[in-house]
Amino acid sequence: MKNYIRWSGLGIFALISALLAAFFMLAAGPLVKYAIESAGSAAAGAKVEVDEVKLAFDPLTLDIRGVQIADKDAPMQNLMSFKRAVANVEFFPLLLGQGIMDDVALEGVAFNTPRKTSGALPKAPQLSAEEKAELEKEKAEAEANSFKLDVELPSADEILAREPLATVQQGEAFQQAFKSHQADINSRLAAVPDNNALKQYEKELKQLTSGKFKSVKDFEERKKAFEALQARFKNDQLALQQARDAIKAGQQELSSLWPLLKDAPGQDFTTLKNKYTADALGAGNLSGLLFGSEAGYWAKQGLYYYGKLKPLLASDKKELAAEQKSKRPEGRFVVFPSDKPQPGFWLKNLHFDAALAIGQVDVRVTDITPDQAAIKRATVATVSGQNLPAMQQLVARAVFDHRGAVGRDDLELSINDWRIKGMDLGMAGLKMQQASLNLRSHASISGGELNADGRLTVQNSQFSTKDKTLVAKELLAALAQVNTFSVDGKASGKLGAPDTSISSDLDDQLNNAFNARIKQKQQQLEQELRNKLNDKLLAYAGDYQQQVKDLNLTEGSLDEKGKALQQLAKSELGDYEKQLKEEANAKAKAEADKKQKELEKKAKDKLKKLL
Amino acid sequence: MLGMLAKFLKILNSEAAPGQIALGFAMALFWGLTPFFSLHNLFVLLLVCILRVNIASFFLASAVFALLAFGLDPVSISIGEALLSKPELQSLWTNMYQSDVWRAFKFNHTLLLGSVCLAVLLFVPVFFISKKFVLVYRSKIMATLEKFRITKLIKASKFYKIYEKLGA
Numbered sequence: 079m080k081n082y083i084r085w086s087g088l089g090i091f092a093l094i095s096a097l098l099a100a101f102f103m104l105a106a107g108p109l110v111k112y113a114i115e116s117a118g119s120a121a122a123g124a125k126v127e128v129d130e131v132k133l134a135f136d137p138l139t140l141d142i143r144g145v146q147i148a149d150k151d152a153p154m155q156n157l158m159s160f161k162r163a164v165a166n167v168e169f170f171p172l173l174l175g176q177g178i179m180d181d182v183a184l185e186g187v188a189f190n191t192p193r194k195t196s197g198a199l200p201k202a203p204q205l206s207a208e209e210k211a212e213l214e215k216e217k218a219e220a221e222a223n224s225f226k227l228d229v230e231l232p233s234a235d236e237i238l239a240r241e242p243l244a245t246v247q248q249g250e251a252f253q254q255a256f257k258s259h260q261a262d263i264n265s266r267l268a269a270v271p272d273n274n275a276l277k278q279y280e281k282e283l284k285q286l287t288s289g290k291f292k293s294v295k296d297f298e299e300r301k302k303a304f305e306a307l308q309a310r311f312k313n314d315q316l317a318l319q320q321a322r323d324a325i326k327a328g329q330q331e332l333s334s335l336w337p338l339l340k341d342a343p344g345q346d347f348t349t350l351k352n353k354y355t356a357d358a359l360g361a362g363n364l365s366g367l368l369f370g371s372e373a374g375y376w377a378k379q380g381l382y383y384y385g386k387l388k389p390l391l392a393s394d395k396k397e398l399a400a401e402q403k404s405k406r407p408e409g410r411f412v413v414f415p416s417d418k419p420q421p422g423f424w425l426k427n428l429h430f431d432a433a434l435a436i437g438q439v440d441v442r443v444t445d446i447t448p449d450q451a452a453i454k455r456a457t458v459a460t461v462s463g464q465n466l467p468a469m470q471q472l473v474a475r476a477v478f479d480h481r482g483a484v485g486r487d488d489l490e491l492s493i494n495d496w497r498i499k500g501m502d503l504g505m506a507g508l509k510m511q512q513a514s515l516n517l518r519s520h521a522s523i524s525g526g527e528l529n530a531d532g533r534l535t536v537q538n539s540q541f542s543t544k545d546k547t548l549v550a551k552e553l554l555a556a557l558a559q560v561n562t563f564s565v566d567g568k569a570s571g572k573l574g575a576p577d578t579s580i581s582s583d584l585d586d587q588l589n590n591a592f593n594a595r596i597k598q599k600q601q602q603l604e605q606e607l608r609n610k611l612n613d614k615l616l617a618y619a620g621d622y623q624q625q626v627k628d629l630n631l632t633e634g635s636l637d638e639k640g641k642a643l644q645q646l647a648k649s650e651l652g653d654y655e656k657q658l659k660e661e662a663n664a665k666a667k668a669e670a671d672k673k674q675k676e677l678e679k680k681a682k683d684k685l686k687k688l689l
Numbered sequence: 690m691l692g693m694l695a696k697f698l699k700i701l702n703s704e705a706a707p708g709q710i711a712l713g714f715a716m717a718l719f720w721g722l723t724p725f726f727s728l729h730n731l732f733v734l735l736l737v738c739i740l741r742v743n744i745a746s747f748f749l750a751s752a753v754f755a756l757l758a759f760g761l762d763p764v765s766i767s768i769g770e771a772l773l774s775k776p777e778l779q780s781l782w783t784n785m786y787q788s789d790v791w792r793a794f795k796f797n798h799t800l801l802l803g804s805v806c807l808a809v810l811l812f813v814p815v816f817f818i819s820k821k822f823v824l825v826y827r828s829k830i831m832a833t834l835e836k837f838r839i840t841k842l843i844k845a846s847k848f849y850k851i852y853e854k855l856g857a
Contacts (some may be wrong), residue, residue: 081741082740082741083739083740083741084738084739084740084741086740087737087739087740088738088739088740090738091734091735091739093740094734094738095731170789170793179733307772406723408762409762409765409766409769409798409799409801410798410799411795411797411798411799412773412774412782412797412798412799413781413797414782414783414786414797415783415786416786416787417787418787418789420792554828
């Protein structure tokens with residue numbers, strides 16, 4: 079036995095164990111501090127800083143001081159901070175690397191406090207172009223799906239930009255037809271003789287037809303030239319006819335298109351009016367307008383804090399499976415049925431008082447663990463406040479249940495006698511000067527789908543408005559008659575972009591006033607639309623009438639040219655034989671007249687002698 | 690790397706009993722193949738301290754087996770998965786799971802259970818093979834190597850200086 083046992087080794091082992099224990103005692107605090115900072119930063123996406131961690135024994139207690147959790151979206155601000163947390167840690171599970179704490183009490187909890195240094199984590203390594211593109215795509219999708227509850231009328235320009243318009247289609251067709259006819263007419267007109275050419279014709283014709291033929295040769299030369307001139311007249315008349323036909327065809331087509339273009343703005347206006355009258359307001363009811371922006375604000379706030387909290391909550395089994403797939407196999411813990419579940423981390427009870435804008439509230443959270451399946455319990459958070467400055471009672475209870483394959487988070491919020499003052503409403507400069515609100519709401523999120531509903535009962539309400547408009551005055555007068563009303567809100571669908579609706583019994587009471595407001599806004603929009611559509615019409619056919627007038631003038635001048643050419647074409651060249659005959663006749667007549675005159679003279683002389 | 694080889698040769702050439710060296714190699718299987726921060730490794734260390742195990746061979750082999758563990762981890766995990774999901778063993782595991790002591794040993798972790806089982810399976814073969822190797826080395830290989838001209842060249846090399854530094 080002596081050959082196998084080395085008793086001195088026992089001392090060495092004791093020494094090593096003592097050294098390990100001493101190291102544990104000295105290094106445990108910094109190690110826990112490092113663990114909280116690194117794991118917390120990874121979960122929060124921003125710096126988590128701890129001033130000091132002290133370890134005490136009997137019982138094993140962790141004393142954590144000066145914790146600041148930075149807001150990743152606003153690095154110069156803390157999402158949450160607390161001065162001190164004292165946690166009772168179970169010793170035996172700690173040997174297994176399991177942090178199981180029975181009770182943790184936080185002191186000096188504060189939210190949204192300013193930081194001295196930036197809480198942003200060091201920048202990640204440079205992304206590749208593909209990764210950047212993917213990131214941009216995700217960002218754009220997130221923005222597209224971002225929660226929107228804004229209720230606004232679209233402007234006339236927005237409507238005209240997003241809708242296909244008949245005015246545009248007809249205008250383009252008209253312009254295209256006009257251009258093609260104009261090119262055809264211009265080419266035809268180029269072949270028609272101008273006024274100078276007509277004068278030249280007249281001159282040439284006069285030369286040919288005036289004066290006597292000097293000889294037979296002269297006559298033949300003139301005849302030949304006259305025939306050539308007549309052939310040119312015929313060609314010019316043909317060109318003239320073709321130009322007339324082109325102008326007529328253009329006039330016919332443009333005349334048939336013009337009424338369509340003229341009517342298009344009217345058609346567009348009717349279509350747009352029908353489309354944008356019913357759903358221009360989105361929520362489509364008064365309560366949506368009045369309380370929509372306020373409900374949207376609170377919904378945004380709720381989703382913002384849910385988004386911050388989600389990475390710290392237990393993950394769905396599906397998410398965990400997907401995460402594990404991408405890592406190098408490290409093995410896993412197989413859980414067996416047990417009355418003593420021990421997950422890797424389990425904070426059984428967390429308690430703190432928080433100073434919020436509404437006052438001091440008491441926060442209790444039970445069973446915080448990333449492995450709810452092991453403890454078979456969901457994480458439950460309760461926020462409660464009594465006799466707060468602005469409300470009689472506030473109770474919020476959230477259950478984060480991620481034991482199954484698909485997790486489910488439920489939130490119930492109840493507020494009694496919330497005395498509000500000076501709450502801005504969504505229209506006509508309205509302000510709820512004072513009222514007492516009671517709220518009951520419930521929301522559940524499962525598989526990325528949100529289902530929420532709530533009822534707000536408003537009592538002893540008093541309203542005011544800074545607007546001097548008729549609508550504002552009418553609304554205020556109607557609201558003065560209302561003492562109690564309730565507003566019901568619903569949201570369902572994808573967490574980032576749920577379908578929302580807000581309804582209220584206030585609608586009936588204020589329906590008339592609201593309709594007047596809608597009509598006024600609608601009339602403004604209609605007038606604006608009319609003007610814009612007319613502008614579009616003018617842009618396409620503004621100088622149409624002048625252009626048609628020009629065409630008519632061109633046609634008129636062609637008619638005159640045609641008549642002149644016709645007149646010129648009627649001119650005839652005289653006959654040479656006829657001219658010789660006429661000359662012979664004239665000569666014979668002249669000789670006969672001469673002889674007659676001589677005979678008359680002789681007769682006169684004889685008569686004188688006789689007398 | 691040279692240093693590690695020199696240490697290995699130093700151990701082989703030392704006057705330590707072949708059984709002690711072989712036991713060091715075999716026990717190093719637990720430190721090398723299984724997750725280091727586990728409770729059973731504390732007991733392995735206790736055994737190494739109180740049994741006449743060659744401590745140098747234990748630490749050296751632990752480093753070597755830790756390198757091998759990178760390749761053997763998937764095998765260990767599948768062994769652990771198979772054992773922990775075996776229907777016949779469910780009642781055993783469930784009973785052990787009720788005990789804080791057993792849980793402290795992380796017996797329900799697939800990699801840990803699988804690698805411990807692998808180490809147990811390899812313990813006896815590694816012990817006997819390494820013991821045989823030490824004996825054969827000392828009786829035949831060491832004497833033969835001394836005769837080779839290359840050994841003389843090595844003795845004049847940087848490697849031998851490291852070996853010398855280690856006090857061989």
